[in-house]
Amino acid sequence: MMPLLTGPVIDRVETFAVALPTRRSFGVSGGSVAVAGRPSIRVLVKVSADGVHGWGEATPIPAWTYETAESIVTTIDRYLAPAVLGRPAWNLDAVDTAFDRAVNRGFTIGAPLAKSAVDVALHDLLGRTAGVPLGALWGQRRSETVELGWIVSGQSPAEAGDSVAEGADAGHRAFKVKIGLHDEDTDVAVVRAVRERAPDAPVWVDANQAYTASTALRVARRLDELGVTAFEQPLPANDIAGLRRLRDASPVPVALDESLRHPSDLATFVRLDAVDVAIAKVQRSGGLTLSRRLCSLAEDSGVRLMGSGLTDSDLGLAASLHLFAAYGIDSPVDLNGRQFIESPYAGPTVRIEKGMAQVPDSPGLGVEVDEEVVRALAVDVLERRP
Structure with missing residues (x-):
């Protein structure tokens, strides 16, 4: 019998809604995407497996699609993360299936921005584990x-x-x-x-x-x-x-x-x-x-x-x-x-x-994330407003 594939197992998924400086205003037919002088919110996701980390990103643009910063954070924290914890990080096909069971596609793909952030973080993690950029992976x-x-x-x-x-x-x-x-x-x-x-x-x-x-x-x-x-x-x-x-x-x-x-x-x-x-x-x-x-x-x-x-x-x-x-x-x-x-x-x-x-040549995505800066930029998008 062939041995089962082994590799890092997903043990933690963290979300950080960060306020990034905006350089210029930008709009599409549905409304505003970025406003100069107002921070732009992005949701960064860190996936950890056996001491290795990978990072991904979700870009909430309610003027373009239905996902917001709030919905992305809660979807990942309460649905997608529990669905993949304990799974082998290499089995992206099984992760995709778990995503669809946690948030069904219905008439849409079902929270694509939230799913993308975790999927990209897993790719980053796998590239870093192998020591190669994604193209080599x-x-x-x-x-x-x-x-x-x-x-x-x-x-x-x-x-x-x-x-x-x-x-x-x-x-x-x-x-x-x-x-x-x-x-x-x-x-x-x-x-x-x-x-x-x-x-x-x-x-x-x-x-x-x-x-x-x-x-x-x-x-x-x-x-x-x-x-x-x-x-x-x-x-x-x-x-x-x-x-x-x-x-x-x-x-x-x-x-x-x-x-x-x-x-x-x-x-x-x-x-x-x-x-x-x-x-x-x-x-x-x-x-x-x-x-x-x-x-x-x-x-x-x-x-x-x-x-x-x-x-x-x-x-x-x-x-x-x-x-x-x-x-x-x-x-x-x-x-x-x-x-x-x-x-x-x-x-x-x-x-x-x-x-x-x-195109980056470093392992994974090829972007080195300063987690201290991420935490300093983090905002609580779920805080209740009066």
């Missing part, structure tokens, strides 16, 4: 750098042009424009201003589910004239019929983000021939385990992959870089955390130069 790393796009959000056309200039000065050569924040004409005018200031740069847009099918098609035709490379999530996530019609009629490739909570969602869109581009996003898909399944399915189905994040701090940034490098995503990606927030808890961490992020 997976046996898959196709690139050493990932190009980051500069985000243009919420501004008037004039302000959008200024934002492009700022991004270009910082070394960025590609731009993602948030639309759906204004009326149709103003949205297009903002994109036009970006194109005028960056005539040769890759430019793609993200509506975050803001449009109806008829409006999205009109906008798509106008965006095509501006050389936009992708039209991300123009319709509500569950409007599969509308997205299929739009994909057939749009002159700009339609990219799906919020529609792809789980790999099975992508399988549905593939079967219906309703997707041009799939967005890989670690937290939306509940972590690296399911994200790798989604990316492999996209590759095997001939669906183009692009990459995005959730205004993560450096832990989330590193997790996404490892995923995107593993699949060789060669178009610029939206990993905008450094643009909008700071990560004072991170020691040696991800290096970014002139819009290019280096």
